[in-house]
Amino acid sequence: MTIKNKACIVGIGSTEFSRASGRSEIHMAVDAAMAACRDAGLKPEEIDGAVKFGTAGQTSTEFTTETDVARCLGIPNLRYFAEAPWGGGACCATILHAALAVSAGMANYVLCFRSLKPASGTVRYGRPANIPIDSHWSYTMPFGFASPTSWVAMFTRRWMYETGATNEQLGWVAIVCRENAAVNPRAIFYGRPITMEDYFNSPMLCDPFRMHDTCLENDGAVALIVTTPERAKDLRQKPAYITSAAMATGWDSYCMTSYYREKIGIPEMEEVGKELWRQSGLTPKDIDVAQFYAAFTSLVPMQMEALGFVGVGEGGPFCQGGDRIRPTGELPINTSGGMLSESYIHGMNMIAEGMRQIRGTSTTQIKDVENVLVTGGLGVPTSALILSQGR
Amino acid sequence: MALELNRRYLKYFFEPVAESFEEGFWEAVKQKKLVFQRCKECGEFLHPPRPMCHRCHSYDLEWVKSSGKGSIYSWVVFTREVNPLYRVPFEVVLVEMEEKGVRFISNMAEGNPEDLYFGMPVEVVFVDINDEWPLPMFKPVK
Numbered sequence A: 001m002t003i004k005n006k007a008c009i010v011g012i013g014s015t016e017f018s019r020a021s022g023r024s025e026i027h028m029a030v031d032a033a034m035a036a037c038r039d040a041g042l043k044p045e046e047i048d049g050a051v052k053f054g055t056a057g058q059t060s061t062e063f064t065t066e067t068d069v070a071r072c073l074g075i076p077n078l079r080y081f082a083e084a085p086w087g088g089g090a091c092c093a094t095i096l097h098a099a100l101a102v103s104a105g106m107a108n109y110v111l112c113f114r115s116l117k118p119a120s121g122t123v124r125y126g127r128p129a130n131i132p133i134d135s136h137w138s139y140t141m142p143f144g145f146a147s148p149t150s151w152v153a154m155f156t157r158r159w160m161y162e163t164g165a166t167n168e169q170l171g172w173v174a175i176v177c178r179e180n181a182a183v184n185p186r187a188i189f190y191g192r193p194i195t196m197e198d199y200f201n202s203p204m205l206c207d208p209f210r211m212h213d214t215c216l217e218n219d220g221a222v223a224l225i226v227t228t229p230e231r232a233k234d235l236r237q238k239p240a241y242i243t244s245a246a247m248a249t250g251w252d253s254y255c256m257t258s259y260y261r262e263k264i265g266i267p268e269m270e271e272v273g274k275e276l277w278r279q280s281g282l283t284p285k286d287i288d289v290a291q292f293y294a295a296f297t298s299l300v301p302m303q304m305e306a307l308g309f310v311g312v313g314e315g316g317p318f319c320q321g322g323d324r325i326r327p328t329g330e331l332p333i334n335t336s337g338g339m340l341s342e343s344y345i346h347g348m349n350m351i352a353e354g355m356r357q358i359r360g361t362s363t364t365q366i367k368d369v370e371n372v373l374v375t376g377g378l379g380v381p382t383s384a385l386i387l388s389q390g391r
Numbered sequence B: 001m002a003l004e005l006n007r008r009y010l011k012y013f014f015e016p017v018a019e020s021f022e023e024g025f026w027e028a029v030k031q032k033k034l035v036f037q038r039c040k041e042c043g044e045f046l047h048p049p050r051p052m053c054h055r056c057h058s059y060d061l062e063w064v065k066s067s068g069k070g071s072i073y074s075w076v077v078f079t080r081e082v083n084p085l086y087r088v089p090f091e092v093v094l095v096e097m098e099e100k101g102v103r104f105i106s107n108m109a110e111g112n113p114e115d116l117y118f119g120m121p122v123e124v125v126f127v128d129i130n131d132e133w134p135l136p137m138f139k140p141v142k
């Protein structure tokens, strides 16, 4: 038994992406949720399920609860609610929860949302004031090892050593994502492509990562609505069918600091991959376009290896020159610009972009798209989805 | 180079906190000893510590003094300040200890970032952070 074709995503809502939204997380979440309802052709009061994000323990405003949103939208009752934890690792897991809920009859229309305000709000990742008091951080924080950039840099350097991947190859990931963002009016980096020279001249933040290896910090919210294929028939938009959805922790998992297991890379995504291919009966060759979670450039070639698009050691060379990952290449990636260049909404904007590829409405539309891969955050327990045209 | 603290910002030091099963590790650190948890039943090292052996599920665990020696498994160099207590540039190293299966995050107390390499032999040295806390850091084996 699998989840294949038992649920679909029928609404996309988003705020503008900006460096200063001028309003709270809850306000943005409500704006995105209303936009998703309008897009789907649903009245907000028809929503009867919600899935929110959790991180590894930050502040309460950042969590923007499902009740905050339900109150503001006038939703009479949520008969299903859940939280998908681990920050970016949660993004596709919110859809997985929603798909389970609607396919089991626990809810008719489930709202999945994320609202973030790291550019102008009080919660900024990796600052000393935001460290949660949790004993596992005792093995990293006292040593000044205190930013997501550094945590991912640690396993990236080891991966570069083991595979021979180069900074230039990572630079191509940054360049291609910026090319895609350059034609996407929603993107923070709309109209602002970069060159390899720009990449190498960007300031070193935490060696081996330069500024252009790292994702955006911006404000915004994205909301998505999940329902059953039967209900989708009565709605406004072409649905994106959920062909497979998976979550995984892998062995000996910590939040961002899983350095004690045999492989310190991204074994969670290998586990997710096995499950995605098993449920869908598809192989990497069937994926027409991929939205790889890329808070950092290295995560793109590392995921290509973990999910079996290429062999171990081939991810870096695959990105060299950029042509194979461009819109005309064998595996187009991150067609909105992704989190390096469009917006950082913990991956929810990448699910929205995956849906646009199914609908045929992307600003970098790939031809004849049947199946889209979307993945969740790395270095944490994670999740992924395959979205398809369906029956 | 290596780690240099800006002691004006000692308030930003993250004081280690421990669950009940980890206290042995941090109490040893306070006495400038590096110990790791080991299962008496099957011999598995467990780091960071845990309440029970994840291999054989025995609760019979002990604290074993480390040789203090290991090799560099990976590292990063902070070049942009994140926490003002730590002057940039400084290295964070992931050391593979001689004790099988144990890796340890720490800093280099001596040496230069550009001299680090994979497999580089290092040994522990304790550095005083404040009146209460020394921390186990590493220096190149000469």
Ligand SMILES: [Zn+2]
Pocket (backbone or CB within 6 Å): B039, B040, B041, B042, B043, B044, B053, B054, B055, B056, B057, B058
């Ligand atoms: Zn044991």
